[in-house]
Amino acid sequence: MTTATGRHIPDRLTSPASRALKSWEALLLIVAIAIFIVNSMASPYFLDPWNLSDASFNFTEKAMIAFAMAMLVISGEIDLSVGSIMALTSTVMGAAMTAGAGTPTLVALGLGTGLLCGAFNGLLVARFGLPSIVVTIGTMSLFRGISYIVLGDGAYTGYPAGFAWFGQGYVWWVITVELVIFALAALAFGILLHRTNFGRMVYAIGNNATAARFSGIRVDRIRFILFLLTGLMSGIAAICLTSRLGSTRPSIASGFELEVVTIVVLGGVSILGGSGSIIGVVLAALVMGLVTFGLGLLNVPGIVMSIIVGALLIAVIALPRLWSMLSRK
Amino acid sequence: MSILGKALTTAAMAGVLMASTAQAEEMRIALVVKALGIGFFEAANKGAEEAAKELGDVKIIYTGPTDTTAEGQIEVINSLIAQKVDAIAVSANDTDALVPTLKKAMDRGITVISWDSGVAPEGRQMQLNPSSSALIGNMIIKLAADNLPEGGDVAVLSATTTSTNQNTWIEEMKKVEGNYPKVKVVGTVYGDDLADKSYREAQGLMQTYPDLKAIIAPTSVGIVAAAQAVTDAGKVGQVNVTGLGLPSEMAGHVKSGASKSFAIWNPIDLGYSATMIAYHLAKGDAKAEPGASIPIGRMGEVKLDDKGEAAMADPFVYDSTNIDQFSSIF
Numbered sequence: 001m002t003t004a005t006g007r008h009i010p011d012r013l014t015s016p017a018s019r020a021l022k023s024w025e026a027l028l029l030i031v032a033i034a035i036f037i038v039n040s041m042a043s044p045y046f047l048d049p050w051n052l053s054d055a056s057f058n059f060t061e062k063a064m065i066a067f068a069m070a071m072l073v074i075s076g077e078i079d080l081s082v083g084s085i086m087a088l089t090s091t092v093m094g095a096a097m098t099a100g101a102g103t104p105t106l107v108a109l110g111l112g113t114g115l116l117c118g119a120f121n122g123l124l125v126a127r128f129g130l131p132s133i134v135v136t137i138g139t140m141s142l143f144r145g146i147s148y149i150v151l152g153d154g155a156y157t158g159y160p161a162g163f164a165w166f167g168q169g170y171v172w173w174v175i176t177v178e179l180v181i182f183a184l185a186a187l188a189f190g191i192l193l194h195r196t197n198f199g200r201m202v203y204a205i206g207n208n209a210t211a212a213r214f215s216g217i218r219v220d221r222i223r224f225i226l227f228l229l230t231g232l233m234s235g236i237a238a239i240c241l242t243s244r245l246g247s248t249r250p251s252i253a254s255g256f257e258l259e260v261v262t263i264v265v266l267g268g269v270s271i272l273g274g275s276g277s278i279i280g281v282v283l284a285a286l287v288m289g290l291v292t293f294g295l296g297l298l299n300v301p302g303i304v305m306s307i308i309v310g311a312l313l314i315a316v317i318a319l320p321r322l323w324s325m326l327s328r329k
Numbered sequence: 330m331s332i333l334g335k336a337l338t339t340a341a342m343a344g345v346l347m348a349s350t351a352q353a354e355e356m357r358i359a360l361v362v363k364a365l366g367i368g369f370f371e372a373a374n375k376g377a378e379e380a381a382k383e384l385g386d387v388k389i390i391y392t393g394p395t396d397t398t399a400e401g402q403i404e405v406i407n408s409l410i411a412q413k414v415d416a417i418a419v420s421a422n423d424t425d426a427l428v429p430t431l432k433k434a435m436d437r438g439i440t441v442i443s444w445d446s447g448v449a450p451e452g453r454q455m456q457l458n459p460s461s462s463a464l465i466g467n468m469i470i471k472l473a474a475d476n477l478p479e480g481g482d483v484a485v486l487s488a489t490t491t492s493t494n495q496n497t498w499i500e501e502m503k504k505v506e507g508n509y510p511k512v513k514v515v516g517t518v519y520g521d522d523l524a525d526k527s528y529r530e531a532q533g534l535m536q537t538y539p540d541l542k543a544i545i546a547p548t549s550v551g552i553v554a555a556a557q558a559v560t561d562a563g564k565v566g567q568v569n570v571t572g573l574g575l576p577s578e579m580a581g582h583v584k585s586g587a588s589k590s591f592a593i594w595n596p597i598d599l600g601y602s603a604t605m606i607a608y609h610l611a612k613g614d615a616k617a618e619p620g621a622s623i624p625i626g627r628m629g630e631v632k633l634d635d636k637g638e639a640a641m642a643d644p645f646v647y648d649s650t651n652i653d654q655f656s657s658i659f
Contacts (some may be wrong), residue, residue, distance in 0.1 A: 045412050051410075051411035054407045054410065054411060055407065055408075055411070058404055058407075155425055157425045157449075164429070167429075245399060245423075245425070245429065246425065246428055246429050247428075249423055249426065251398065251399075251423075252426075254396075254398055255396065255398065293404075293407075296404060296405060296411075299408075301365050302364075302393065302394050302405070303365055306395055
């Protein structure tokens with residue numbers, strides 16, 4: 001290193017890692033376009049607006065949570081209870097529906113339950129300083145456990161017709177309500193993370209929480225808010241999924257937490273915290289949705305599909321690392 | 330479709346994959362199962378392929394999610410709707426959650442039936458049950474009677490006192506008891522579907538009724554426990570254990586002679602019949618309405634009841650002649 005460049009002390013965000021990150025998003029975009037082209041050649045049914053619209057359900061609900069999860073992971077935390085929050089939220093809405101609640105009440109309850117669950121996680125992590133992975137593995141069992149106690153092997157069915165709008169409705173032509181919520185959420189989280197002080201503080205905490213605390217950032221408060229946001233997005237996703245299925249069972253949304261984390265990691269968010277972007281998560285959600293739908297059209301068995309998704313994940317994550325190792329030599 | 334779309338479609342047709350144009354004339358029937366990699370459903374697929382071969386112009390798409398989730402099944406069904414398959418025959422992971430998606434399939438002209446594990450009536454045209462309570466009730470006592478030409482005392486080892494299925498079957502059995510005059514049902518005990526409790530209850534039956542000739546256990550847990558109890562008591566050949574069980578769990582007891590025969594639905598026949606029904610409904614030469622009859626090839630025909638459900642056949646009987654073939658399946 002020469003003295004001329006030595007005077008410039010690079011911030012981590014403008015380091016080569018950041019440039020790799022930028023090319024990572026470019027890489028994801030190329031992957032998404034490639035998958036799109038391969039799919040349209042492999043199946044005559046792929047390039048149909050209605051089919052693509054149906055296929056968007058493969059990722060919209062998971063992606064909504066993934067935006068909030070991305071911020072949480074950037075701050076150095078994780079929430080593995082999101083699938084269970086959805087189950088509990090759906091159960092609460094189901095119970096209210098049985099008691100005669102209308103659509104507005106159901107939506108309010110859905111948002112409220114999600115927020116409460118998020119607050120519970122946030123309290124344990126931010127106030128009591130417990131590790132988030134341990135807390136949320138616990139609440140993962142706890143929240144879903146409550147649903148199982150309430151419902152057993154039963155189900156809530158018969159949601160009001162108006163409620164079906166969220167998961168089955170269309171805003172315009174093939175644009176579903178869920179797609180619009182997905183786009184709005186992407187925009188909101190994009191602005192929050194990349195255009196506000198709050199977003200900068202999230203990066204700062206993820207890079208070095210102690211340094212952030214000494215810089216006067218109220219670390220615990222921000223962590224708490226991030227858990228709240230994740231709970232809220234899980235609540236919204238639960239409203240959409242419940243509306244789409246038209247019923248609630250305690251097994252609803254099982255395994256969602258890992259798929260959400262997969263999208264986040266595929267989107268280039270560092271699992272160690274400190275870096276990542278919302279656009280990466282959007283692209284990752286599209287890639288996941290396109291891959292699973294494309295393979296589904298070719299009737300590829302689900303077992304093979306999960307192998308392909310796993311390989312894709314490892315490949316996309318290993319590539320930049322390999323790249324930087326090679327370029328350093 | 331736009332010119333671009335058409336061009337791409339043509340390109341796809343021309344080359345890349347096996348998307349051959351010949352498929353267009355075939356009827357594509359999708360057999361959607363609860364999850365892939367389950368022996369029972371692999372066997373059903375065998376039956377579906379058999380039906381396809383018999384019908385000639387049918388292609389079976391055997392598919393399902395990796396876990397038994399409704400969400401996974403919906404993704405699979407969405408991709409089948411996108412492919413514009415002619416019929417979907419589904420064994421559902423969730424009675425209600427699949428309804429909106431299956432309704433959409435029907436709106437787009439796809440024939441939808443459920444089999445094995447049913448879908449709520451508004452989400453399918455008909456449901457194919459492997460058997461009916463009346464047929465099961467008759468079969469379990471018939472199996473006991475067939476192996477008792479001289480007649481004698483038989484007892485029932487059930488699951489719990491509140492098990493709806495078992496109670497219905499036993500009730501149906503009692504209705505037809507008169508048809509088997511030599512057999513005398515002396516009592517019913519409950520093993521709660523727990524292996525150890527069922528075992529003790531079976532022991533108790535043999536002590537209470539020294540002349541007991543058969544134990545009927547219409548539960549897969551009970552039948553294995555009873556066969557074990559008979560073997561341990563050294564009463565193989567004196568007390569025959571029968572009822573409903575799984576071939577894989579019962580193979581040893583059939584070979585030892587503790588159980589001469591037992592029954593359960595045959596997944597191969599079920600897959601075969603579901604395919605036949607889907608074919609006839611999609612073709613339009615049969616209608617799914619209450620009271621209608623639909624031909625199911627070598628299995629005869631099924632008759633729909635007023636709830637749009639039909640029972641395929643008597644439970645299939647497994648004995649020493651066929652147990653090896655099925656014990657590897659399920």
